[in-house]
Amino acid sequence: MKETIRQRARDLGFDDCRFTTANPPESAVHLQRWLEQGRHGEMAYLARNAPKRANPELVLAGAKTIITLATSYAGSSAGVPASPGGESQCEGSRLAPGTLKLAGTIARYARYADYHDVLAEKLKALSGDVDQLGAPDTRSLWYVDTGPLLERDLAQRAGPGFIGKHTNLISRQLGNWFFLSEIITTLEIEPDAPEHNRCGNCTRCIAACPTNAIVAPFQLDARLCISYLTIELKGSIPVELRPAIGARIYGCDDCLEACPWNRFAREGRLMRPHARTDLEVLDLIELLSLDEAGFKTRFAGTPMLRTKRRGLLRNVCVALGNLGDPASLPALQKAAQDPEPLIAEHAKWAIETITSL
Numbered sequence: 001m002k003e004t005i006r007q008r009a010r011d012l013g014f015d016d017c018r019f020t021t022a023n024p025p026e027s028a029v030h031l032q033r034w035l036e037q038g039r040h041g042e043m044a045y046l047a048r049n050a051p052k053r054a055n056p057e058l059v060l061a062g063a064k065t066i067i068t069l070a071t072s073y074a075g076s077s078a079g080v081p082a083s084p085g086g087e088s089q090c091e092g093s094r095l096a097p098g099t100l101k102l103a104g105t106i107a108r109y110a111r112y113a114d115y116h117d118v119l120a121e122k123l124k125a126l127s128g129d130v131d132q133l134g135a136p137d138t139r140s141l142w143y144v145d146t147g148p149l150l151e152r153d154l155a156q157r158a159g160p161g162f163i164g165k166h167t168n169l170i171s172r173q174l175g176n177w178f179f180l181s182e183i184i185t186t187l188e189i190e191p192d193a194p195e196h197n198r199c200g201n202c203t204r205c206i207a208a209c210p211t212n213a214i215v216a217p218f219q220l221d222a223r224l225c226i227s228y229l230t231i232e233l234k235g236s237i238p239v240e241l242r243p244a245i246g247a248r249i250y251g252c253d254d255c256l257e258a259c260p261w262n263r264f265a266r267e268g269r270l271m272r273p274h275a276r277t278d279l280e281v282l283d284l285i286e287l288l289s290l291d292e293a294g295f296k297t298r299f300a301g302t303p304m305l306r307t308k309r310r311g312l313l314r315n316v317c318v319a320l321g322n323l324g325d326p327a328s329l330p331a332l333q334k335a336a337q338d339p340e341p342l343i344a345e346h347a348k349w350a351i352e353t354i355t356s357l
Contacts, residue, residue: 013270016070020158022063028054052148072268074177107251113274140185166205166255175265176256208258226252321350
């Protein structure tokens with residue numbers, strides 16, 4: 001049964017499929033402490049459903065097994081090793097020479113169609129297969145970054161990877177570039193062996209973080225993380241953190257790029273057809289001109305809709321301020337009159353930053 005499910009997962013395009021029990025994750029106590037310290041910022045949903053994250057049976061009564069699936073989004077630069085300085089030679093979050101001067105960068109995973117939509121169909125199919133293999137009363141639920149599960153802890157226990165010092169999962173076969181998804185089921189399946197931490201003495205990810213958000217090995221303060229600041233934070237970005245954001249307008253890959261395990265990464269089959277090459281280099285001036293309809297059209301079917309226009313243009317203003325080019329002033333002056341206060345505020349900051357240089 002186990003190998004039947006694993007083979008079916010491969011046939012559907014998943015790059016790895018492992019199994020663990022539905023026992024409570026060991027890191028639940030650390031989650032509670034992290035929440036008490038307020039390091040989750042404005043992500044209130046993490047505190048709201050913390051009891052479920054600490055006990056999978058509260059997610060699905062009678063749960064016996066959690067199937068963890070990994071899907072690579074490494075892209076064509078897979079396998080490029082990290083340099084001694086901690087940066088990938090492919091410069092995934094930075095612009096190559098000769099490209100657009102006033103350009104913004106986005107996290108690698110967002111340069112595809114929305115992975116929630118891409119993986120949903122496959123997970124639904126595999127979940128149905130799991131139910132068919134069990135007794136008539138077998139029940140299964142599938143999640144792709146949407147369920148109240150401590151998925152990295154469970155994935156380490158299932159075996160596809162280990163939690164690195166940057167708090168993300170690292171795979172010896174896929175590096176850092178992969179999505180996690182799960183099927184929680186009442187079907188009992190023999191668990192796989194857990195993975196063990198293999199970071200050793202390496203601290204490249206900690207050194208690479210522009211905002212020092214990795215406050216200690218295996219400890220992240222989300223309130224300092226650029227991915228949080230540019231995606232999850234809905235209000236104003238703290239002024240003292242804006243310069244460190246650079247030209248990043250949606251997420252940040254720096255800690256992931258620094259990891260030497262990326263030398264083993266490989267391009268995945270499932271995400272390849274959904275690559276959005278138009279998102280590899282983004283013209284910041286063009287983005288700043290988008291109205292609501294233009295924003296929705298430009299980013300339809302991508303994860304970037306999550307920020308809404310107000311959030312993305314807030315980030316664009318910060319990026320332009322950091323780039324410091326006076327050529328962006330006319331666009332920023334127009335943005336400073338935007339009816340959305342969040343955009344106007346950050347545009348004014350960018351103008352002041354550029355004119356003070």
